[in-house]
Amino acid sequence: MASTRTNAGRYEPSLIEPKWQEVWEREGLYRASDDPNDPRPRFYALDMFPYPSGDLHMGHAEAFSGGDAVARFAAMRGFNVLHPIGWDAFGLPAENAAIKRGTHPKEWTYANIEQQARSFRRMGMSFDWTRRLHTCDPEYYRWTQWLFLKLFERGLAYRKTAPANWCPNDQTVLANEQVVNGACERCGTAVVRKDLTQWFFKITDYAQRLLDDIDELVDWPERVITMQRNWIGRSEGARVEFEIAETGDTVEVFTTRPDTLWGVTFFVFAIEHPLVRKLADAGGSASEAEELIRRLQATPLTNREQAESREGVRLGVHAVNPVNGEKVPCFVAPYVLMEYGTGAVMGVPAHDQRDFEFAREHGLPIRVVVQPEGETRDPETMTEAYDHEGVMVNSGPFDGVRSPESIGQVIRWLEEQGKGKAAVTYRLRDWLISRQRYWGAPIPIVHCPEHGEVAVPEDELPVLLPDDVDFRPGGESPLARHEGFVSTTCPVCGAPARRDTDTMDTFVDSSWYFFRYCSPGDATRAFDPELVARWMPVGQYTGGVEHAILHLLYSRFFTKVLYDMGLVSFTEPFPRLMNQGQVIYGGAAMSKSRGNIVEPMPLVERWGADTMRLMMLFAGPFEDDIDWKLIAPDPDRRPGVNAWLGRVYAVVHEAAGREAAEPESLRRLTHRTIRAVTEDLERFRFNVAISKLMVLSNEIRSTLDAGGGAREAAVALVQMLAPIAPFLSEELWREALGNDSSVHVSSWPSHDPKLAREERTVLVVQVDGRVRDRIEMPADASEEDCRQAALASEHARRFLEGREVARVIVRAPKLVNVVTSG
RNA sequence: GCGAGAGUGGCGGAACCGGGAGACGCGCCGGACUUAGGAUCCGGUGCCCGCAAGGGCGUGGGGGUUCGAGUCCCCCCUCUCGCACCA
DSSP states (O other): OOOSOOOOOOOOHHHHHHHHHHHHHHHTTTOOOOOTTOOSOEEEEEEOOOOOSSSOOHHHHHHHHHHHHHHHHHHHTTOEEEOOOEEOOOSHHHHHHHHHHTSOHHHHHHHHHHHHHHHHHHHTOOOOGGGOEETTSHHHHHHHHHHHHHHHHTTOEEEEEEEEEEETTTTEEEOGGGEETTEETTTOOBOEEEEEEEEEEOGGGGHHHHHHGGGGOTBOOHHHHHHHHHHHOEEEEEEEEEEETTTOOEEEEEESOGGGGGGOOEEEEOTTOTTHHHHHHHHTOHHHHHHHHHHHHTSOHHHHHHOOOOOOEEEEEEEEOTTTOOEEEEEEOTTSOTTSTTSEEEEOTTTOHHHHHHHHHHTOOOOOOEEOTTOOOOTTTOSSOOOSOOEEOSOGGGTTOBTTHHHHHHHHHHHHHTSEEEEEEESOOOEEOEEOOSSSOBOOEEEETTTEEEEOOGGGOOOOOOSSOOOSSSSSOGGGGOHHHHEEEOTTTOOEEEEOOOEEOHHHHTTSHHHHTTSTTOSSSSOOHHHHHHHOSOSEEEEEGGGTTHHHHHHHHHHHHHHHTTSOSOSOSOSBEEEEOOEEETTEEOOTTTTOOOOHHHHHHHHOHHHHHHHHHHSSOTTSOEEHHHHOSOTTSOOHHHHHHHHHHHHHHHHHTOOSOOOHHHHHHHHHHHHHHHHHHHTTOHHHHHHHHHHHHHHHHHHHHTTOOOHHHHHHHHHHHTTTSHHHHHHIIIIISOOSSOGGGSOOOOOOHHHHSOSEEEEEEEETTEEEEEEEEETTOOHHHHHHHHHHOHHHHHTTTTOEEEEEEEETTTEEEEEEEO
16 A cells, blocks of 8 residues: 655655656556457557657657657546557668768667667656567568568559769769758769669559548648648649651640640750650751750759759750641750659740740740730730730630630640640659668569569568678669679579669658557568557657658558558548647757757756656647747756646645645636646647646645645646656655556546636726726626626726716626727 | 748747737746755736826737727738749
8 A cells, every 4th residue: 555644855856757667667557458348449649750860859859748648648538548669760870870880780770779768768658668669670671571562563663764863982872862062961072963773652643642632631730731732733734745847756745824825936845855866866956955965964953953044955846836836946955854744845935934034045036925904015025924814815716815714715625626635743753762772671672684573472571681781882782782682583483583782761661660550569461450440540640840741641652552452441541640849949950060959868867757848848839849948048957847846746745635625716726727738638738738737736835825625636736747747647646645556547537517617707897998997706697797897897987987888898797898989 | 932830028938709918937026044045935027107096008010890809801021931943
């Protein structure tokens, strides 16, 4: 039996916290129950799993403080909670660190995981540790590879040659983020474009569904939805075929403005367009065109995309405008992108700013075919393209037709004439998953001279990552240099064959981990569909906005593929998403180069995990950034929330041992607070919830000082504090309040509506909208009572002297506004 | 440029539906305890006038709707974030 009479002493987190951490672990408090007969409703509380780059940082501390509060709150409200943890453990930093320190990526990775796991335990996170996973474990990436094969089977994984950023010094492909000002972020060498054959996932097949199903995301931050929409980038318009006069080739263009077809004065190809060389030959411009292509092909992708050059080479051939038979000159120019639309565009300088600039640079004619209502644009005097609505002119049968209706009319006409058709284009491109790196899941494909790309049979998975690899940069990718890995036999014919030596983008690993948590030990399949059906979709997903696009889009894509495979019955994995803000310092991101990094774990050691959590959750709205310099300007000063926890500690101990009757005013406050805090936590308004708990604890203090009892209030306070400060509340719950089992399995307090209702209220008396008096009234005062009281108010009457009362507006029992005239 | 969001005390931030602006906390000021305090406790704290009672002003700026606007509408300014040659 725990003692109910604990000598209060001082609040010492360093004594309290490790003690309860051990007890919780021993009691298996946070284990999710897979028992189908468990009567509790299920709740899947998911936090974006961390990358083990070192110890936990402030971002983790914030995100997980919120996610853990969500999970604990749900558990106390009677849910069977699944709150798992794992590590997104493949990736480049492990290799870079390994190169720098001369250790194996595996050692570095697992050491960091252990460190983070220790820190999570120290923070008191309510994880079900039995479900822990690491994406770099063969038991996990075996199924990543299996999923690759499923996509391959369905034609959703394919290989094509595509340009990539290539560092000639490190002999490797770089992601766009690793190219800084056109140079390799690690060695500073100028990056070049290089065509490589690489694996892609055909996410573009799902573009429309990814867009449509946004409707199923019932609780996502608006801005994340917007980012996803923009990234998919649907545009509607038409495809129109042009013929090349000199060669007879036909070329398709995509346009969102078919109503400007009569304004076409030139035609432009992207440098990678397959017809360019042929047309240059035909037009006698082969050498200039070749020179341009060679020069630009070497420029890194990121640079070229930022360049705003309007240079271009006249090919010497002409395109025939299908709407009026006009021949216009063709160009090749870098401002047209092969990656978007068809890689060729019609040039309408009067109505497209880029075309306008190009026309001015090359002395091309400009023809206005859409005039703004009541105005006239003259090509001679125009300084920019006119791309708004207007009336069509110089457009044959369409003269006088107004936009936006004109666009649809022209499309219909094009279709009737067989010259074009309505079309939709997406900005979204296929997902390039190949990485010429070591520390990732090997792509389970064998290249056979006879049979081409052959899937590794499922029962031969995983394709293990060899340990004894030279992963330093240089030459080919690390796996390509490992003869024992590369040489194998063809699964079809048994002839000597070579393994694919690419590894997968780590976003592949993280696109399905939330399924694995549902049945983490399953050695026979990626996940158990029955358990997934039971736990998913995720009840609440918590993580940073930095994953607003890629991770979330890829996970949505995977879920839809699994749905199409019949393995899951839902199409969106995360209907509810909550983004924490960033923790910054002095208005800027924390970074080594700025030297402004604050580490969470030393603060946890000094002040306690509960204090760390409270600092995070009390600082402001969860989704807002926290500037650490503003909320904790002096690192040696005791944080305010730590002092408050100390007062809670004292107050609860005192209240626990007090026999005196509890005043009704305190009881009313307690029940009002229960109602309010419950609502606040449902909406993740942690900062507001905490402020209300502070009000309650202040009131308990006054009550005790006045000799009153406060046990009911103290019990409620401790329970409501549990999701936010789990250690202190457990200590108080068991030691001060004398409970035998954990506060974290206790039932969330409920309020008595009768007590929560206000019984007296302050009536505000206004004269002409200005507050002139406040009168205490019973909460059930009638309109007439309020009117009488207001008009009787001496304070108010002083302002009514010499004026006539025109109307009296009564909002019983809160407000009366006396309106005067004259 | 396009898209999204935000401007409230010295600071972080509260304010449900249009109804008491500034909850709660930090900081600061004063006091108590103290050799001391970066500890603890008590009181004060939007700005201006006033000894006070009290009054005036006040939610980025300007206009509007309303008995009443931080909240709704229009215009403007500033900041943050995302995308950025997307045809």
